Amino acid sequence: MKIRPEIQIFPFKLISKETADKITDELTRFDFVTNVSVHGPSVNSNENENYMVGWIWIEVEDNNEDVQKIIKDVCDEFLPFGYNIELGRFTKYKKGVSDYINERV
Amino acid sequence: MGYKAQFHPGTSDPSKNRKKYMDPAYKLQKIRSVSDEDVVRVLGHRQPGEDYKSVHPPLEEMGEPECPIRELVEPTPGAKAGDRIRYVQFTDSVYFAPISPYQRSWMYSYRYRGMDSGTLSGRHVVEARERDVEAIAKELIESETFDAARTGIRGRTVHGHALRLDENGIMFDAMQRYVFDKSTGEVKYVKDMVGEPVPAPISVGKPLSENELKTRTTIYRADGITIKQDAEVLQMVQNVHWERSFGGFEPFKEAKF
Numbered sequence: 001m002k003i004r005p006e007i008q009i010f011p012f013k014l015i016s017k018e019t020a021d022k023i024t025d026e027l028t029r030f031d032f033v034t035n036v037s038v039h040g041p042s043v044n045s046n047e048n049e050n051y052m053v054g055w056i057w058i059e060v061e062d063n064n065e066d067v068q069k070i071i072k073d074v075c076d077e078f079l080p081f082g083y084n085i086e087l088g089r090f091t092k093y094k095k096g097v098s099d100y101i102n103e104r105v
Numbered sequence: 106m107g108y109k110a111q112f113h114p115g116t117s118d119p120s121k122n123r124k125k126y127m128d129p130a131y132k133l134q135k136i137r138s139v140s141d142e143d144v145v146r147v148l149g150h151r152q153p154g155e156d157y158k159s160v161h162p163p164l165e166e167m168g169e170p171e172c173p174i175r176e177l178v179e180p181t182p183g184a185k186a187g188d189r190i191r192y193v194q195f196t197d198s199v200y201f202a203p204i205s206p207y208q209r210s211w212m213y214s215y216r217y218r219g220m221d222s223g224t225l226s227g228r229h230v231v232e233a234r235e236r237d238v239e240a241i242a243k244e245l246i247e248s249e250t251f252d253a254a255r256t257g258i259r260g261r262t263v264h265g266h267a268l269r270l271d272e273n274g275i276m277f278d279a280m281q282r283y284v285f286d287k288s289t290g291e292v293k294y295v296k297d298m299v300g301e302p303v304p305a306p307i308s309v310g311k312p313l314s315e316n317e318l319k320t321r322t323t324i325y326r327a328d329g330i331t332i333k334q335d336a337e338v339l340q341m342v343q344n345v346h347w348e349r350s351f352g353g354f355e356p357f358k359e360a361k362f
Contacts, residue, residue, distance in 0.1 A: 014269045014277055041268065043279050052277065054269060081272075 149297035183234020227266030254312030
């Protein structure tokens with residue numbers, strides 16, 4: 001199984017769901033992006049479930065300088081207050097022991 | 106020769122602010138005004154205009170025993186009337202909030218009577234008789250120790266003081282008690298301290314700018330003024346650390362810093 005690398009975006013401010021959606025939409029247009037997941041603390045406004053986004057994980061086919069440049073351009077547009085980029089693997093890509101026990105995928 | 110209290114060591118900006126806030130002779134600068142009714146609404150302990158509930162009759166009616174201490178100490182208005190004990194709690198962001206919980210405790214101890222304060226890492230609760238709490242809350246909310254964006258009035262779900270700020274520079278609040286009004290640039294409370302909606306949004310004014318906050322803060326930070334830049338404060342911290350660690354062990358030995 002090929003383990004695809006992930007690029008983590010860590011914005012210096014907690015961004016709203018709307019801004020995160022814009023970034024996600026922008027990124028998923030590219031073929032080399034296979035998955036985009038977001039994570040952050042939840043907020044309850046007017047009894048609606050909502051959340052803020054503190055981490056964005058972009059799974060890519062292959063990590064290279066062109067890919068990073070495209071991702072940086074998108075981030076510069078939507079995150080003017082700054083961000084960190086890190087390369088690695090941040091989300092689960094195969095079953096773990098507890099997933100077998102709980103019969104989750 | 107009169108002794109003048111220094112209150113806090115150091116000469117840096119945070120140190121000066123700490124001295125200012127702790128000195129009871131210094132009158133806190135008033136930078137916004139919030140009506141009495143709005144303060145009562147934000148606290149949510151009673152409806153505005155409602156009578157104060159009491160736990161005992163007024164002191165005058167009670168016929169207190171003869172006691173020199175009771176003669177010496179003037180009861181607070183709330184204690185005189187026999188009010189319930191109520192609280193107000195503030196959360197202070199680590200991002201250059203005007204004051205932080207520990208300094209709140211110091212400041213309250215110098216400024217207020219008949220209160221019990223509790224310090225936690227990100228929040229500070231003060232308990233007192235109901236009308237005293239309202240007076241304390243009003244003074245604090247209107248004063249320079251409160252910033253619309255970096256200070257929160259939170260009874261519960263206080264989490265967020267160490268989280269990143271949001272896009273508008275507002276401290277994270279899971280209950281969304283306050284919202285940033287983009288058209289006016291003001292922060293408005295739409296819920297009370299424990300998250301119950303209030304009839305009309307309560308404005309607490311515009312957040313201070315980053316530079317303004319940096320001059321007003323009492324927090325030493327790596328990206329602001331660090332504690333190492335203020336030798337006297339560092340010396341005090343090391344002293345306290347030494348005293349706590351050794352606690353009188355081999356007192357004939359000199360402390361080594």
